[in-house]
Amino acid sequence: MPSPADRADIHSPTGPAEGDPETRDTTPALGTRGEPGRWQRAVEGARVALHKRAFGDGRWSFLYSYRSEYAADRADTEAVAAAAARARRGPPPEQIQGPMMNPAVWTWEVPLYFWFGGIAAGSSFVALACDLAGDHRSARIARRVALGALMPSPPLLILDLGRPERFVNMLRIFKPRSPMSMGAWCLSVFGGLSSAAVGADLIGRKKEARALGGANAVVGGYLGSYTGVLLASTAVPLWARSKMFLGPIFVTTAVATGAAATRLVLVASGLPDGHRTRHALGRVEATAIAIELGLSTWNERRLGDTGDALERGRAGKLFHLAKWSVRAGLALRVARPKLGSKIHHVASGLYLLGGLAFRYAWVAAGHNSASDDADVARMGRHEGGEA
Amino acid sequence: MSAVPSVRAPKRERSIRREGAERVGFFTDTTVCIGCKACEVACKQWNDLTSDGGELVGGGSYDHTRRLSASTWRHVRFIENPALPTAAVAGDGLPDLVQMAEAASPPLDSWLFMSDVCKHCTNAGCMDACPTGAIIRTEFDTVVIQADVCNGCGYCIPSCPFGVPDRDPEDGRAAKCTLCYDRLEDGLEPACAKACPTDSIVFGPYDEIVDLAQKRVTRLHERGIESAYLYGAGDPPEASLAGGLGAFFLLTEPPERYGLPAQADSPIQENVVPATAAAVGAGLLAAIGVAAAFVVKPPRVGRRQRVRAKLWQEGR
Numbered sequence: 001m002p003s004p005a006d007r008a009d010i011h012s013p014t015g016p017a018e019g020d021p022e023t024r025d026t027t028p029a030l031g032t033r034g035e036p037g038r039w040q041r042a043v044e045g046a047r048v049a050l051h052k053r054a055f056g057d058g059r060w061s062f063l064y065s066y067r068s069e070y071a072a073d074r075a076d077t078e079a080v081a082a083a084a085a086r087a088r089r090g091p092p093p094e095q096i097q098g099p100m101m102n103p104a105v106w107t108w109e110v111p112l113y114f115w116f117g118g119i120a121a122g123s124s125f126v127a128l129a130c131d132l133a134g135d136h137r138s139a140r141i142a143r144r145v146a147l148g149a150l151m152p153s154p155p156l157l158i159l160d161l162g163r164p165e166r167f168v169n170m171l172r173i174f175k176p177r178s179p180m181s182m183g184a185w186c187l188s189v190f191g192g193l194s195s196a197a198v199g200a201d202l203i204g205r206k207k208e209a210r211a212l213g214g215a216n217a218v219v220g221g222y223l224g225s226y227t228g229v230l231l232a233s234t235a236v237p238l239w240a241r242s243k244m245f246l247g248p249i250f251v252t253t254a255v256a257t258g259a260a261a262t263r264l265v266l267v268a269s270g271l272p273d274g275h276r277t278r279h280a281l282g283r284v285e286a287t288a289i290a291i292e293l294g295l296s297t298w299n300e301r302r303l304g305d306t307g308d309a310l311e312r313g314r315a316g317k318l319f320h321l322a323k324w325s326v327r328a329g330l331a332l333r334v335a336r337p338k339l340g341s342k343i344h345h346v347a348s349g350l351y352l353l354g355g356l357a358f359r360y361a362w363v364a365a366g367h368n369s370a371s372d373d374a375d376v377a378r379m380g381r382h383e384g385g386e387a
Numbered sequence: 388m389s390a391v392p393s394v395r396a397p398k399r400e401r402s403i404r405r406e407g408a409e410r411v412g413f414f415t416d417t418t419v420c421i422g423c424k425a426c427e428v429a430c431k432q433w434n435d436l437t438s439d440g441g442e443l444v445g446g447g448s449y450d451h452t453r454r455l456s457a458s459t460w461r462h463v464r465f466i467e468n469p470a471l472p473t474a475a476v477a478g479d480g481l482p483d484l485v486q487m488a489e490a491a492s493p494p495l496d497s498w499l500f501m502s503d504v505c506k507h508c509t510n511a512g513c514m515d516a517c518p519t520g521a522i523i524r525t526e527f528d529t530v531v532i533q534a535d536v537c538n539g540c541g542y543c544i545p546s547c548p549f550g551v552p553d554r555d556p557e558d559g560r561a562a563k564c565t566l567c568y569d570r571l572e573d574g575l576e577p578a579c580a581k582a583c584p585t586d587s588i589v590f591g592p593y594d595e596i597v598d599l600a601q602k603r604v605t606r607l608h609e610r611g612i613e614s615a616y617l618y619g620a621g622d623p624p625e626a627s628l629a630g631g632l633g634a635f636f637l638l639t640e641p642p643e644r645y646g647l648p649a650q651a652d653s654p655i656q657e658n659v660v661p662a663t664a665a666a667v668g669a670g671l672l673a674a675i676g677v678a679a680a681f682v683v684k685p686p687r688v689g690r691r692q693r694v695r696a697k698l699w700q701e702g703r
Contacts, residue, residue, distance in 0.1 A: 102545065104545040161539045225666035234546050250666070252669070280683070
């Protein structure tokens with residue numbers, strides 16, 4: 001939840017003081033603050049005095065009911081539709097008076113969750129791959145990494161809610177249409193499977209643990225990518241116009257960060273140098289992050305003016321940090337034969353940092369984009385970059 | 388009656404059923420709005436909304452909040468001509484209207500007011516986004532946030548192409564116009580429409596007000612105001628805004644001057660299927676790719692490394 005001071009400048013153009021809960025009187029006339037409004041009739045079922053039934057009051061008008069010349073006798077519906085088409089076609093006007101739309105109110109918790117969720121999803125892929133390749137010990141550790149990365153996710157999401165105590169309402173309905181609902185369910189299922197898999201490992205049920213880990217990787221495919229869908233399904237021009245890219249970008253970040261985190265944990269647990277799992281993880285993290293960098297750059301180019309949101313302010317700085325971390329990581333990997341194998345761990349760390357910065361940058365850039373009235377207007381005119 | 392068939396939301400979306408309930412809405416005619424803000428006040432009073440403070444936004448504008456928010460469900464937008472000389476702003480920050488009108492270039496011939504409100508879309512982006520089912524479609528085809536269900540996830544906020552729902556930082560829940568659902572249940576018109584002294588806000592059964600609005604536009608065209616048009620009603624289905632707006636407007640300038648998009652639809656209905664296909668496809672490819680990287684032949688390793696790998700597997 002944003003602090004009142006953060007939001008005050010949005011609510012009040014005159015300055016932060018006005019939205020300050022200390023000075024702003026929020027006492028409701030009835031009931032208690034923060035509860036649904038309450039209203040009760042003095043006599044149950046009584047009619048409201050002095051009003052006409054069936055919106056009769058609303059129908060009465062001095063303006064429309066008498067010979068006021070307000071409206072024509074017959075509507076020329078075609079001309080009316082044509083007038084609307086004229087006004088809504090062509091380039092947007094020079095003068096735009098925003099705000100055109102509201103930016104997301106999500107704060108630091110949400111991108112951090114994207115990062116942790118991505119690591120969890122990526123590690124679940126690694127666990128499955130290790131099992132398939134026969135390295136069961138690494139698979140066990142990868143499953144633990146997946147569970148460990150998942151653990152902070154629910155608290156982060158709950159913290160971000162305006163009403164954290166109502167988090168369970170997320171599971172009140174199953175709504176395939178809403179990525180937020182699907183994400184909440186996916187996170188729950190992933191959490192359940194992940195805990196069960198680690199539990200099976202602990203009690204020595206190898207087959208069950210592998211099966212649960214495999215199922216977890218399938219759920220992880222959605223956990224790692226739905227966050228992109230979540231952003232793409234909004235009216236924010238930058239996100240909506242990147243709809244075919246956000247899912248793939250987020251899933252490649254998930255794979256890269258998941259592989260990097262698992263790699264570091266495995267190395268710390270004593271996975272020997274030259275082991276095939278270490279080789280494979282090094283390949284996976286570098287390939288995934290390189291694809292991510294390529295997709296991001298391609299997407300940014302094709303977005304045109306809308307892509308400027310990725311360059312401005314905090315989002316721009318974060319994007320630069322992300323890109324340079326990734327490039328530095330890739331360079332270190334290339335230079336590894338000269339610098340020794342330990343330098344590879346620094347590269348993994350840089351991928352993790354880059355992934356985190358990418359997550360924050362996308363959310364911050366969405367804020368830029370939604371606040372850019374000219375860009376939102378162009379989106380409504382189907383202008384300025386591909387849909 | 389209008390040539391365009393009556394627009395209703397899909398019946399399965401309706402969470403409340405009531406015999407004889409029909410779609411209702413607002414027709415806001417900006418050509419008769421006088422910018423008195425009675426609707427804003429009436430809305431705040433009826434819905435028990437908190438104050439936004441009494442100050443104008445400044446800079447020579449009579450606008451109070453510039454936007455709809457969790458505590459402003461009706462907002463009278465003032466669109467002042469940007470060519471107005473700023474020198475005409477008096478010491479107290481209020482514009483000296485006479486001086487402005489005289490000094491303006493081009494001469495001040497219009498001052499636009501628009502009483503903005505939730506559009507109660509046929510394809511409601513906020514409702515599609517809501518993960519808790521707090522946002523529902525009522526028997527009147529209006530879109531209402533159930534305050535006792537909403538957990539403040541904030542997803543409806545960027546999902547609205549019109550920028551209507553908002554989360555109150557103190558209350559934590561999203562809030563927006565309910566089209567006075569509590570009044571509708573009793574056959575009363577919403578508070579803002581009741582309070583409007585010029586009947587700029589017309590409330591009524593949807594087909595009736597669309598018909599009235601179209602007749603009004605025809606009359607304005609007859610009088611030579613060719614720029615008058617309806618925003619959100621009377622369009623053919625392929626050009627409709629979010630499937631047709633329950634609260635629509637008569638405007639005389641391009642929609643962006645009023646902060647409205649020229650074209651909009653529920654972003655989820657537009658994007659979620661292709662975006663999910665791309666994302667899940669990428670997820671599957673990624674899982675396969677990771678597995679492939681492990682199964683691919685490893686580089687040749689020496690005997691010492693093979694022994695170390697065996698030791699690793701045995702957990703030593």
